[in-house]
Amino acid sequence: MKKTWLLFTLLLAIAILITLISSFYSVSEGEHIDPSSVSAVVISKERYVSLRAHFYIHPFPNSTMTLSFPNGSQKTVTTSYNFEVFLPKTALPIEIFPPGPEVAYISDEHPIDAQIIANITNDTIRDFNGTYFRVSVYWFAIQGNGSVSFSAYGVAI
Amino acid sequence: MNSEEPISKPDLYVLARVIKVLKERNKLNRTTLATYTGLSYDRLIKYLAWMSDKGLVQCDSDDDVFLTKLGAETYDELVKWILQYVGKLRFPKLS
Amino acid sequence: MEQLLSSKMAELLNVLDQVKRYREIAASMIDFAIIISATAVAVLILNVSRNLWTVFYGGSVALGTIIGNVSILLIILGIVGGILRVTLRVNAVKLEEWKSTLNEGTPGAIKLLQELRWETIFNDIRYAKLGFSLYGIIIMILCWVNGAVFLYLLGVAFLGHVIHLSLNPIAIGLISLVFALALRNKDLRERYEQAGHLDSLLWELRWFESEFRRADFKT
Numbered sequence: 529m530k531k532t533w534l535l536f537t538l539l540l541a542i543a544i545l546i547t548l549i550s551s552f553y554s555v556s557e558g559e560h561i562d563p564s565s566v567s568a569v570v571i572s573k574e575r576y577v578s579l580r581a582h583f584y585i586h587p588f589p590n591s592t593m594t595l596s597f598p599n600g601s602q603k604t605v606t607t608s609y610n611f612e613v614f615l616p617k618t619a620l621p622i623e624i625f626p627p628g629p630e631v632a633y634i635s636d637e638h639p640i641d642a643q644i645i646a647n648i649t650n651d652t653i654r655d656f657n658g659t660y661f662r663v664s665v666y667w668f669a670i671q672g673n674g675s676v677s678f679s680a681y682g683v684a685i
Numbered sequence: 686m687n688s689e690e691p692i693s694k695p696d697l698y699v700l701a702r703v704i705k706v707l708k709e710r711n712k713l714n715r716t717t718l719a720t721y722t723g724l725s726y727d728r729l730i731k732y733l734a735w736m737s738d739k740g741l742v743q744c745d746s747d748d749d750v751f752l753t754k755l756g757a758e759t760y761d762e763l764v765k766w767i768l769q770y771v772g773k774l775r776f777p778k779l780s
Numbered sequence: 781m782e783q784l785l786s787s788k789m790a791e792l793l794n795v796l797d798q799v800k801r802y803r804e805i806a807a808s809m810i811d812f813a814i815i816i817s818a819t820a821v822a823v824l825i826l827n828v829s830r831n832l833w834t835v836f837y838g839g840s841v842a843l844g845t846i847i848g849n850v851s852i853l854l855i856i857l858g859i860v861g862g863i864l865r866v867t868l869r870v871n872a873v874k875l876e877e878w879k880s881t882l883n884e885g886t887p888g889a890i891k892l893l894q895e896l897r898w899e900t901i902f903n904d905i906r907y908a909k910l911g912f913s914l915y916g917i918i919i920m921i922l923c924w925v926n927g928a929v930f931l932y933l934l935g936v937a938f939l940g941h942v943i944h945l946s947l948n949p950i951a952i953g954l955i956s957l958v959f960a961l962a963l964r965n966k967d968l969r970e971r972y973e974q975a976g977h978l979d980s981l982l983w984e985l986r987w988f989e990s991e992f993r994r995a996d997f998k999t
Contacts, residue, residue, distance in 0.1 A: 531810050538817035545824035552831045580835050612838060683835045698894060701887035764781050764886050767893070770992045771788045774984050777977030779798040 551684045553577070555642045558584075558677030561593070561670055565647040570656060570667040571680055574639040575619035579682035581642070581666070585609045586675045593672030598657065615666055621684060634663050640682040692731050697763070699724065699732055700741075704752060704760045707742065712751035782885050789882055789889045795981060796901060797875045802978070803904040806911020808869040812862040812918070819858025823851045852929070859922055866915070898989045902982060909978045916971040920964045927956030 561567050573579050586608050587593045595603045603609075633641050645652065648669065656667045670676055699722070706721045707713065713721065719729040733750060736742045741756035830847040833839060881888040931952045961968075 531814060535810060535814050535817060538814065538821055541821045542817060542824065545821065545828060548828050549824065549831070552828075552835075578835055580838060582838075614836075614838075681831070681835050681839070683832065698887055698890045701890050702884075705885060705887055760886070761781065763890075764785050766995070767886070767889060768781065768785050768788065770988055770995065771785065771792065771889075771893075774788070774792060774988055775980075776791055776795045776984070777980045779795060779802075779974060779977055779981070 548685070553638075553640045553682045553684065554680060555640055556677070556679035557642060557644060558675060559644045560675045561644075561672060562646050563591075563671075563673040566669050566671045567644055567646045567676075568648045568652065568656065568667050568669050569676060569678060570643050570645060570665060571615070571678075572634050572641045572663055572665050573615060573682055574634060574636070574662055574684065575664055576617050576621040577615075577639050577682040577684045578617045579615045579640055579680055580612060581615070581678055581680035582612045583610060583676065583678045585670070586677075588673045591673035593670060593674045593676075596669040596671075598667065613666065615664065618664060619662075639684050640680060642678060642680050644676060692735050695732060695735055699728075700736070701760070701763060703729070703732060703736065704741070704756055707750065707752040708757060708760065712745065712749040714747075714749050718750055785886060785889055786882055789892060793876075793878045793882070793892065796896075797873075799901070799904050799908050799978070799981070800875070801870050801873050802908030802912045804870045804873050804911075805866060805915050806907045808866045809911055809914060809918075811865050811869065812915075815862040815865060816858055819854055819861075822858075823854050826851055826854070852933075855929070859926070863919075893992070898985070901985060905978055905982045905985070909975050912978070913971055913975050916964070916968055920960055920968065923964055924957050924960035927959050928952050931956055 569583065571579065571581050585593055585595065585605055587606055592604055592606050595605070597603075653669075656665055658665075702722045702724075703718070706718060710721070715729060715733070716726065719726045722729065724732070733742060736756070737744070739755075740753055741759055742750055743753055744750055826847055830839065830843065833843070878892050881892055884891075935952070
């Protein structure tokens with residue numbers, strides 16, 4: 529009888545851990561940057577997700593790439609450069625938000641997303657900086673001759 | 686044979702043990718027979734009374750117990766009887 | 781004649797000893813399930829912890845590799861441990877405890893027949909059949925899972941990098957299933973036959989028990 533209870537407890541633990549594991553998400557991508565225009569690397573997430581993203585910038589030989597951040601700071605790189613950001617959660621999963629504009633490709637089933645958008649305009653930047661209730665957006669612009677890749681890991685608990 | 690009241694339904698195992706020991710040893714006194722069969726003396730006396738009643742054993746003048754011809758045949762019949770059932774069993778090969 | 785009886789009784793009691801061993805396989809299934817479940821819990825905790833560490837403190841390729849290798853090692857140890865536990869329990873079953881009694885000849889045979897608990901024996905045979913078949917199926921599933929893990933690692937470590945070929949999960953699942961079935965085919969067939977033999981044994985012993993119970997030896 530004791531063994532049966534032990535087995536039942538272990539199976540319950542497995543069910544809980546599998547549920548926990550399914551609350552982890554990851555995205556990754558890599559692309560060559562079009563040197564003739566400004567591109568943006570955009571990470572979007574539901575507010576209840578904690579996320580860490582690593583970025584890897586690889587300029588081509590004898591080339592430079594410039595990163596411009598929303599706070600106005602800039603960084604120019606001529607060799608491989610990587611950095612990471614941690615985006616903490618700013619809401620609880622059970623929180624209810626008022627209706628309003630949201631990021632279309634983010635949902636409870638797909639709570640993190642990352643893209644490299646080429647040829648950004650002021651309108652695009654306005655979208656990045658928009659006020660979203662459920663979603664938070666992190667972005668930076670990149671220009672130059674090379675490639676950028678990133679990987680992001682998030683957990684929704 | 687005298688003394689104890691004979692039993693009504695004997696244990697076949699005890700009967701077989703007594704007969705087998707007497708077959709091997711020919712004749713024995715009751716005390717030695719009790720030792721060889723592993724029975725208590727009182728129990729042995731009850732069985733000997735029953736067996737004597739059925740003609741399977743007899744006592745001689747020295748009070749030694751010996752097996753009768755019927756007793757020896759009964760033993761063989763017992764073996765045949767069990768074999769009648771056990772012998773019919775067909776066992777599959779279990780690995 | 782007495783020797784024939786002893787030999788037939790030995791055959792019966794040897795078969796009942798085998799049933800005891802099969803029954804022990806069934807009884808030890810819960811131990812097996814506990815060991816496998818505990819392994820799964822350990823692997824899941826390891827991976828959840830790794831994922832949490834990666835998100836909140838930043839991970840590394842080294843950490844991922846170490847956790848991955850430890851997970852695989854735990855899975856292998858868990859499976860081996862489970863099989864070992866079943867084997868130890870089955871090997872611990874005391875056999876031929878009846879030998880000294882049967883050496884007495886006919887009286888020993890009678891005593892052993894008198895001591896047989898038929899309902900327990902019939903239950904043991906039914907339970908043994910279940911455990912025997914279940915164990916074979918579980919081993920086959922574990923071979924399948926192991927094969928799939930091996931193919932996945934082969935794909936990641938070798939096929940993807942060296943010859944730029946990748947296997948999709950359905951292909952991995954199907955290929956490893958085919959290998960597992962091929963590998964365990966003989967064992968599965970033998971277990972199927974043995975399950976049939978246990979059925980026959982149950983019928984034989986039911987007949988014997990009912991006939992022998994009705995019979996009355998008259999002196």
